[in-house]
Amino acid sequence: MCTVCGCGGGKYEKFGGSRSREANRLVKVEQDILAKNDAHAERNRAWLKARNILALNLVSSPGSGKTTLLAKTIEEIRGRKSVSVIEGDQQTSFDADRIRQAGAPAIQINTGKGCHLDAKMVGDAMMKLDPGENSLLLIENVGNLVCPASFDLGEACKVAILSVTEGEDKPMKYPDMFHAAKVMVLNKIDLLPHLDFEVEKCIDYARRVNPEILVIQLSARTGEGLQGWMDWMEGMI
Ligand SMILES: Nc1nc2c(ncn2[C@@H]2O[C@H](COP(=O)(O)OP(=O)(O)OP(=O)(O)O)[C@@H](O)[C@H]2O)c(=O)[nH]1
Ligand SMILES: [Mg+2]
Numbered sequence: 001m002c003t004v005c006g007c008g009g010g011k012y013e014k015f016g017g018s019r020s021r022e023a024n025r026l027v028k029v030e031q032d033i034l035a036k037n038d039a040h041a042e043r044n045r046a047w048l049k050a051r052n053i054l055a056l057n058l059v060s061s062p063g064s065g066k067t068t069l070l071a072k073t074i075e076e077i078r079g080r081k082s083v084s085v086i087e088g089d090q091q092t093s094f095d096a097d098r099i100r101q102a103g104a105p106a107i108q109i110n111t112g113k114g115c116h117l118d119a120k121m122v123g124d125a126m127m128k129l130d131p132g133e134n135s136l137l138l139i140e141n142v143g144n145l146v147c148p149a150s151f152d153l154g155e156a157c158k159v160a161i162l163s164v165t166e167g168e169d170k171p172m173k174y175p176d177m178f179h180a181a182k183v184m185v186l187n188k189i190d191l192l193p194h195l196d197f198e199v200e201k202c203i204d205y206a207r208r209v210n211p212e213i214l215v216i217q218l219s220a221r222t223g224e225g226l227q228g229w230m231d232w233m234e235g236m237i
Pocket of ligand 2: 066067068095140
């Protein structure tokens with residue numbers, strides 16, 4: 001469990017033997033936090049469904065290329081679909097500024113000490129952003145491969161971005177995230193010639209924790225493989 005926000009745990013948490021009273025108390029706190037979050041998430045989901053808005057929750061470690069991919073997506077989809085973005089970071093509005101520059105409305109949420117977005121924050125931001133009917137809502141979560149896995153925001157699905165500079169072992173080391181995601185985007189493939197990253201091994205690791213996971217390889221910088229991402233998203237729409 002994350003001792004900062006009380007979140008985490010989940011499917012892969014293992015307790016050896018009987019739990020101490022303190023461990024039981026922490027589990028109860030976690031259950032209460034997640035139950036409250038789930039209620040907000042269901043409200044968000046109903047609101048989005050009533051407006052036929054597709055919401056995707058992009059999760060990853062810091063710097064894997066979420067904002068770069070979002071900016072590229074906005075450029076690609078321009079004129080065909082209206083897109084708005086909710087940005088989550090502990091501090092700064094750098095990413096929301098980048099998204100506005102790319103041509104989409106964006107709201108920045110600063111979580112301060114918090115390590116993830118929750119459904120209440122996203123619900124409040126949605127009301128301010130007021131995305132139009134039949135539009136696309138892209139949510140960039142706080143860069144963190146642990147806590148955002150546990151928090152439903154009301155999205156259609158989570159998309160885990162993993163860049164090849166992070167190492168192929170991450171799906172096994174952070175299984176909750178790759179188990180929770182419907183798609184793994186393997187980003188920065190333009191850098192593969194300079195690395196000893198084994199793509200097949202990474203995909204095998206991801207499928208060990210989530211046999212259903214769809215893998216899309218791309219470079220948000222060069223645009224290689226981007227069509228696969230756009231095709232998947234249009235299919236979801
Ligand atoms: N070579 C290469 N660099 C990339 C690619 N995608 C992103 N980058 C670079 O990676 C760095 C981080 O990219 P961001 O898009 O800011 O990553 P992020 O996941 O949004 O980062 P946080 O919001 O801080 O978690 C930047 O210097 C990008 O230019 C890619 O496909 N190839
Ligand atoms: Mg970012």
